Amino acid sequence: MAGSHRLPWWRNRRLVPWLVQAAVGLALLVVVAFLVSNLVRNLTAAGLLLTWRWLANPAGFDIAESSIPFSASQPYGMALVAGLVNTLKVVVAGLVGATAVGTLVGAAAFSSNGLLKRLARVYVELVRNIPLLLQLVFWYFVVFLALPNGSQAIQGPGLVL
Structure with a gap:
């Protein structure tokens, strides 16, 4: 039968991508296994253990601004918790700020006021x-460095502006 010509496996459009993905996945597994093996071998040679006990060691540093009290004598685990709490504070503030700015600019873009509409469009x-x-560099060097230092900050209940 002349019509039942089958393509060789290396030209199969379904099989070849699957084989390539499997080969790349296997190569990644081999590289990760090699790196882990190398890490364990070097740690054993240095007399170090791969444990979580270091979290109980004293941190030896202070955290300047933290919602939970933290001192240098407290363990690394508490430093991580303090860092997580600080990160969550920044995330919440960023979400609220971005939502407020986005809502205001979005409302301005649909405004019947021509000037407000153009300002929103320019901002976007x-x-x-x-x-x-480039925006981060601008905000850091032009805005952040122009702000007063911490000793001149406005103090509020649990808030420093």
Whole structure:
């Protein structure tokens, strides 16, 4: 039969991508196994153990601003908890701030006021078209460094502005 010509396996459009993915996955597993084996061998040679006991050791450093009390004599585990709490505070503040700015700019973009609509459009185009790294550099050097230092900060209940 002339119509039942089968392609060789290396030209099969379903099989070849699957085989490539399997080969890449296997190669990654081999590399990870080698790295873990090398780590264990070197740690054993150095007389070190791969445990979580280091979390109970004294941290030896202070955390300048923390919602939970932390001192240098407390363990690394508490430092991680303090860092996690600080991170969650920043995330919540960022979410609230970004939601507020986005809602205001979005409402301004649909406003019947022409000036407000154009200002919202300019803001969106500036933020969208300037790379994030450049924005971060701008905010750090132009805005953040122009702010007063910590000794001149406004103190509030549980808040430093």
